[in-house]
Amino acid sequence: MAYRLTMVGTGYLGATTSACMAELGFEVLGVDVDAEKIARLQAGDLPIHEPGLEEILRRNLAAGRLRFTTSFEEAAAFGDVHFLCVGTPQKAGEYGADVSYLDAAIEALAPHLQRECLVVGKSTVPVGTAQRLADKLVRLAPIGAGAELAWNPEFLREGYAVQDTLQPDRIVLGVASDKAEKVMREVYASMLEAGTPMVITDYPTAELVKVAANAFLATKISFINAMAEVCEAAHADVKQLSQALSYDDRIGGKFLNAGLGFGGGCLPKDIRAFMARAGELGADQALTFLREVDAINMRRRARMVDLARELAGGSFRGCSLTVLGAAFKPNSDDIRDSPALDVAVKISEQGGRVTVYDPVAQENARRAHPHLSYGESALEAARGAHVVLLLTEWREFIELDPEALGSVVASRKMVDGRNALDAEVWRNAGWHYRALGRP
Ligand SMILES: NC(=O)c1ccc[n+]([C@@H]2O[C@H](COP(=O)([O-])OP(=O)(O)OC[C@H]3O[C@@H](n4cnc5c(N)ncnc54)[C@H](O)[C@@H]3O)[C@@H](O)[C@H]2O)c1
Numbered sequence: 001m002a003y004r005l006t007m008v009g010t011g012y013l014g015a016t017t018s019a020c021m022a023e024l025g026f027e028v029l030g031v032d033v034d035a036e037k038i039a040r041l042q043a044g045d046l047p048i049h050e051p052g053l054e055e056i057l058r059r060n061l062a063a064g065r066l067r068f069t070t071s072f073e074e075a076a077a078f079g080d081v082h083f084l085c086v087g088t089p090q091k092a093g094e095y096g097a098d099v100s101y102l103d104a105a106i107e108a109l110a111p112h113l114q115r116e117c118l119v120v121g122k123s124t125v126p127v128g129t130a131q132r133l134a135d136k137l138v139r140l141a142p143i144g145a146g147a148e149l150a151w152n153p154e155f156l157r158e159g160y161a162v163q164d165t166l167q168p169d170r171i172v173l174g175v176a177s178d179k180a181e182k183v184m185r186e187v188y189a190s191m192l193e194a195g196t197p198m199v200i201t202d203y204p205t206a207e208l209v210k211v212a213a214n215a216f217l218a219t220k221i222s223f224i225n226a227m228a229e230v231c232e233a234a235h236a237d238v239k240q241l242s243q244a245l246s247y248d249d250r251i252g253g254k255f256l257n258a259g260l261g262f263g264g265g266c267l268p269k270d271i272r273a274f275m276a277r278a279g280e281l282g283a284d285q286a287l288t289f290l291r292e293v294d295a296i297n298m299r300r301r302a303r304m305v306d307l308a309r310e311l312a313g314g315s316f317r318g319c320s321l322t323v324l325g326a327a328f329k330p331n332s333d334d335i336r337d338s339p340a341l342d343v344a345v346k347i348s349e350q351g352g353r354v355t356v357y358d359p360v361a362q363e364n365a366r367r368a369h370p371h372l373s374y375g376e377s378a379l380e381a382a383r384g385a386h387v388v389l390l391l392t393e394w395r396e397f398i399e400l401d402p403e404a405l406g407s408v409v410a411s412r413k414m415v416d417g418r419n420a421l422d423a424e425v426w427r428n429a430g431w432h433y434r435a436l437g438r439p
Pocket residue numbers: 008009010011012013014031032033034037085086087088101102104105108122123124125154155156157158265266
């Protein structure tokens with residue numbers, strides 16, 4: 001049977017999954033409470049920057065396999081499998097995750113569920129959420145136990161979301177029945193045939209896999225950034241240190257590049273929510289190390305500001321600084337908890353005149369931080385700058401010509417927040433080059 005799918009929540013995750021599942025041949029209906037977003041998606045205008053996704057969106061809209069709506073009634077009548085892709089941000093003023101959008105999604109969808117269906121959670125949640133939502137679903141759905149819940153955490157990376165969705169490295173599925181497993185095996189049949197490993201488990205294990213993966217990645221990044229702190233104190237070079245470590249295949253080189261650290265809509269809030277949930281479960285000691293992982297990460301931002309101030313001559317007063325990058329990482333327009341913008345704002349608060357440039361996150365940054373200045377290109381943003389900071393490693397910044405950039409700045413001072421430039425090349429071109437964790 002060709003199941004009809006809905007995606008409840010059409011943000012970074014839901015828009016990607018909607019278009020990619022339609023690309024696989026499913027009929028897909030995307031649902032969101034944000035009418036403006038739905039109108040844009042329905043018009044083939046992707047509200048986010050994600051390489052390759054807009055073409056897939058347009059192709060599948062045109063083929064009639066993909067539609068978008070704000071009507072939960074329509075979604076309930078349409079779908080055999082409903083994916084939950086709504087946000088689970090950090091609660092204001094505390095570490096825990098705000099899962100109220102998931103509750104709201106179930107409350108909006110369930111009362112219309114008149115026929116058998118599977119509801120599949122994809123959002124990242126505190127362990128225990130799936131069981132609670134499963135009970136709520138059965139309670140609110142007219143079909144009762146005919147509406148079942150499964151949990152299928154998502155591992156896609158922004159910037160590679162299409163590839164990660166169509167060719168995931170694994171599928172993790174928390175189910176409460178063989179029937180749910182059977183349905184999901186059909187939904188993911190093409191990926192399973194291609195050899196994608198699938199782990200079938202219970203709800204809590206499935207929920208935990210996602211946060212454990214993010215905790216591991218965050219730890220790896222903070223590990224090398226902690227080494228960078230020691231390198232700074234010992235006048236050693238973290239870039240060479242990490243290269244040497246990477247040849248050990250038990251360690252590997254991925255996520256081992258010292259720099260400004262992690263940000264975005266996932267890692268920071270996920271490790272905090274994980275700590276908060278472990279505390280509720282009485283297992284807080286197991287995760288106290290994540291507090292340190294978070295602290296190391298946040299210290300890098302403060303250190304970046306210190307380094308820029310040092311290059312500015314001890315104070316930002318009267319100083320023009322250019323921040324290259326606003327997105328939390330390259331190939332994305334996502335500025336949620338962006339280290340680059342955090343540093344830009346801190347410098348501005350300390351009296352620096354900051355001009356930001358980002359190839360795609362510029363408009364999001366401008367909306368969030370209208371008090372900062374913005375340039376239309378890297379060179380324009382750098383005109384007259386006393387210090388340039390490279391804070392998101394977009395390819396176009398890595399490929400900047402030190403001479404061309406040097407001809408527009410007021411002084412050749414570069415803080416490379418991502419250890420992305422060739423220090424020797426920049427120093428040979430007369431730049432005072434500084435990076436985290438390097439002499
Ligand atoms: N962005 C990623 O790369 C990524 C990767 C893996 C997992 N996740 C997880 O996926 C979830 C979604 O993340 P995102 O980045 O797509 O967030 P997002 O903020 O981009 O999108 C969330 C969407 O949900 C919509 N929404 C909110 N309440 C709703 C409701 N009651 N009914 C329908 N729609 C509703 C919002 O309008 C928004 O469009 C989070 O739990 C996140 O941790 C995200």
